[in-house]
Amino acid sequence: MSTAFGLLPKQDRTMSNKTNPKFTGINGHANGLNGKAYSPLSEDEEMPLSQTLPPSRRLKRKKTNYAESSSEDDTPLASSPAKQSASAAIAMPGAAAATTVQSSLASKSKRHAAKKEESDDEQVFKKSEKKKPARKKAKKEDQSSEDDKPLATPKPPARKRKLKEESDNDSSGEDEPLVTKPSARKAPAKKVKTEEGTESPAPKANGKAEENGKGKGRRKKKTEEEEEEVYRWWDVDPNADDSVKWSTLEHNGVIFPPPYEPLPARVKMKYDGKEVTLPLESEEVAGFYAALIESDHAKDATFNKNFFNDWKVILKKHPPRESVKITSFEKCDFRPMFDYFESEKARKKSLSSAEKKELKKAKDDMEAKYTSCLLDGRKEKVGNFRVEPPGLFRGRGEHPKKGTLKHRVRPEDITLNIGKEAPIPIPNMPGKWKAIQHDNTVTWLATWTENINQSHKYVFLAAGSSLKGQSDMMKFEKARELKSHVDRIRANYNGDLRSKLMAERQRATAMYFIDKLALRAGNEKGEDEADTVGCCSLRCEHVTLELPNFIIFDFLGKDSIRYYNRVQVEAQIFKNVRIFKDNKEDDDSLFDRVTTTSLNKHLNSEMKGLTAKVFRTYNASATFQRLLDENDLKNATLQEKLNAYNKANRLVAILCNHQRSVPKTHDQSMEKMRQKYRGLKYDRMKLRHGLFGIDSNYKRMDQYKDDESDIDDDWIVEYEDQLKAKEIEKAEKKFVKENEKLAEDNIKPQGESVLQERIKHMEEDFKRLAKERGKTVASVKGNKTPEKVMESIDKLTDRIKSFKLQMVDRDEGKEVALGTSKINYLDPRITASWCKIHDVPIEKLFSKTLQVKFPWAMDVDTEWKF
Incomplete structure (x- = not known):
């Protein structure tokens, strides 16, 4: 990482060209949801595994001899500190001071009149794809009022993030910005009719014109389906009551995993060398562990301990039929079960193409009705409509509850949210829903509470839906809005660095770290959660002072990823941290006068909707825009352009500490x-x-x-x-x-x-x-x-x-995870505009999933800047 970080220009290096962060690996598990709402495009899915052993606690600090100063800044400002609980946060190394982007650099967006033809290089590398389907001609009907209907139905009122429970990307409340209406560019809606009573020529589909809407049934059906999915909400006037998210909502609920299938009678685990016949309930839990015995999870002492404790509870209710008492984990042999699971994997893999297609078709047919819903009469895709099956919680990093049994979720655990007039869906397993509600101020379709961390799980619309798109656009517009306030905010907190009030001085120092190092603010945590911290929950042991003005950060951030950074800071910051650490123990809070709530309240007073996450999004996007603009790609080949883009993306990922362990493969x-x-x-x-x-x-x-x-x-x-x-x-x-x-x-x-x-x-x-x-x-x-x-x-x-x-x-x-910053921190309009400037096909940089997630960003022109 140090080598990649060194690629940054001088003004982009954290604070010193002597910075040399090092990362070492620790065991971590990527599949756990860590108590977050399950979402196919959540930030957690892209987060890397743990990379280092946690820093040891309660180490005796060495006294450092500091240069004396006669300045009043060295005078203690308050009495003894109060202890503060830790909080979860992602560790993110430094945004440079040069990330400030003057508002004068941003120009108003203009719409492209026509698309540029692709270069020869593009044609060589561009994947074959189908042309945009033809829009069906509007049929003439003398006595029809349908001609007066607009192509797009009225947009539901703009989304407003006012509840923490509605966020499926971040579970920390401090990252939820207050909503302001986006300054969205309006694009002309696609027209079907040029004048009243006349039809516009129908565009060609795949190079062949369709006459009077006729064509092959399959093509016609596919075209209709694709047109139904395109709802240009960003072209619709957003002036409405943004507390109401929808008027009508109809969906089919969630799909539950199939019931447990017992193992063949010949497949049994062994205890103390003897075969044991387990009841189905106990056998199912044993199978969860057996499937993982060759993974790193089975080598983890905490994982094994938690699994065995929970399994013994199940065994007490459903003991082995041989009256064997299973009391020792070391005597358990799950290998026969593991071998059976592996043979089943091999059998399924060896199926013929026809058999695999048949199985997939049966699965797709079963799930078809759950994949979409009707929102204000429009068909929209549902995101995570599958309920997680029972299993063992894998967590992230050094989570104290990894290995704990995740219970099977049943209809009695789930609350549905539908329209008042919508029919109540019937669950695909026996049982009745816990409750039915009709709340049109929230965007979730279903919710339940999982048993591991008692966190709330939600089912939302898919990433490409109108409600999700509005939320994304408002997030990036809020970050762009910070451009016009950032100079004033920085001047204010720099002034408070010398405040006589301890609370103000601590808050200003924390804001400095959040702005310059892109640290998360942190949040309150329970004792049964992983020992990860953010800026407000830093302890004295996490920060070491080194003369003349260096600070060494060493702590576990979100997902137990080690954040190590030796950074040169301003003299006043060094003095402040020295004061904050005086007369404190290693496990005392560094910022004992600052909480996440008080910090975000202050940030909101500086700019409505401003949070620590907005700072991170702003610094990431502004830096990315600047790095892209610095490249001269006039005569570059397509691959040289892609490399330049990926290098900029990689530097921002390092800036945001989106590290990952080197893949095993x-x-x-x-x-x-x-x-x-x-x-x-x-x-x-x-x-x-x-x-x-x-x-x-x-x-x-x-x-x-x-x-x-x-x-x-x-x-x-x-x-x-x-x-x-x-x-x-x-x-x-x-x-x-x-x-x-x-x-x-x-x-x-x-x-x-x-x-x-x-x-x-x-x-x-x-x-x-x-x-x-x-x-x-x-x-x-x-x-x-x-x-x-x-x-x-x-x-x-x-x-x-x-x-x-x-x-x-x-x-x-x-060693860098590029996807996290692409999904969450880089304004997609930067990429869309850059692609048009340099004639790069968007599919080279954005997967189909991201193109569906950010359709509103694809229309920007070459003059758009973050």
Whole structure:
């Protein structure tokens, strides 16, 4: 990480070019929800695992000899400190002072009149995709009032985040900004009719015009479905009562996981070497652990202890049938169950394509009615409609409750929120809903309380829904609004750094850390939660002073990710921290006069809706915009542009401490990329040799002189053997699929001789390649002209250069999680505008999921700036 951090320009380094943060690994688990609302695009899904051992507590601090000063700033400002409980927070290293963006740099948005044509480089790299479906012609009806209806139904009132329970991305209340109406740009709605009584020409779908709305049923149905999903809420006038989120709401509730399927009678766990027959209730819980015995969880003492304690409670109610008393965890052998689960995985993996498709279709058909709802008459997708199955809580990092049993959620645990006129859905398992309510001021569809941390779980609309989109837009608009206030706010807290009141001086110092280091504010926590802290809950042990003016931060942030940063600070900040630490023990709170609530209240007084999270979002987006603008990409290739973008994204992720441990498969994937890289060079070598075979004079040309120096004869032999095996395997799979298709159509399948004939031709080709080894001439398939061969060589050369850049980009990003900042902290309009400026296809940077999540950001023009 230190190397990547060093890539920042001087003005972007935290506070000193001597900063050298180091991260070491600790065991962590990525699958736990950690008490957060379950959401497919929540921030937690992108958060990295733990990376270091927690700093030891109650260490005796060494007395530091500080330079004496006659300034009044060194005078103690208040009496003995009060202790304060810890709180959870994400650790985020420093935003530079240079992240301030002058408001004059932002220009008003203008709408594009037409899209630019893609460059040749784009065409090479762009994935094949379908064109936008045609909008159906409006039908003439003499006596119909439908012609007067607008294309988009009136937008439900703008969303207002006023309840903590409504947030499915963050569980900490301090991160919920107060809502102000966004200064959203209005885009003209798409028109169907040009004038009353006349129709506009229908656009083409996939290059083919549809006449009078006719076409294949499948195409027509798909087009209608896609059009239903497009609701341009950002084009609708938002002036309405923003306390009401919807008028009508109808949905089918949630889908519960299937009941437990007992293991075959032959599969039993062992206790003290003897097989044990367990009742279904006890067997199910034992299976939860058995499935994990080869994972890091089973090596964790806390995980094992919590599991065994909870399992013993189940065993007491449902004891083994052999009257065996299970009292020792060490005598339990779950291996037979694990082996059975692994064999089932292998069996499912070996199913034919047709069988897998059939299973998927059955699953999709069962879930179809739960995937969407009707919101104000519009069909909108539901996000997390599946209730989590029972299992063992995995938590994040050093969570004290990891391994605890998650109980099965039943209808009696769930409260539904629907419209008054909507029918009450019937659960897909026996039982009745806990309660039915009709609250149109909230956006959740269902809620329940989980048994691990007693936290509330919610079902919300999908990330691309109108309500979610409005929330995202308002979040980034709030961060943009901070641009016009940030200079004043910084001047105010810099003035308070010398306040005679301890509370004000502590608050100003905390604001300095939140602004410059992008720390989270922190929140109140219980004793049974992981020992993670934020700015307001820092303890004296987490902060070490080093002369002349360095502060070393070392603590566990959110998800038990270690935050280590040695940063040079202003002299007054150094003095303040020294005063705050005087006469305190290691486990005393550093900011004993500041709480998260009081800090956010003060921030809100500086700017309505301002919170610590808004600072983090502002610093991340402003820095990202500046880093992108610093790059000169005038004559860059597409891959060079992508690398520049990813580098800026990576630096912001480091800034925000979005670290991750190196993936276990990284070395393996890099080796595959190196093999592919050599394979591309091999292909280029064969083309060069083929060109020389046509005319040896081409050997004298400079662009064809250089050979592929990292490809030796031994590698070529091994590569061609591997290539031959892959080609034969590919041919065999293709042959099987062809016969499966013929069988579906009741046609006699092909005989084995067809496959053998294909393999014979392949072997002849590879014999020819073997004869050409070590020679500088080779045969060319298809009787290509020299011009065609040279064109292929040039394209392959460009592809090799591009792929090498991809390898560098992959390796440099191995310790950084880019997704978290993309989803939560970087205004998507920055990316959309940058892509239009540099003719980069948006799908190269935004997955389909992100494009669906941020449709409102795709219309910005090239002049838009954060």
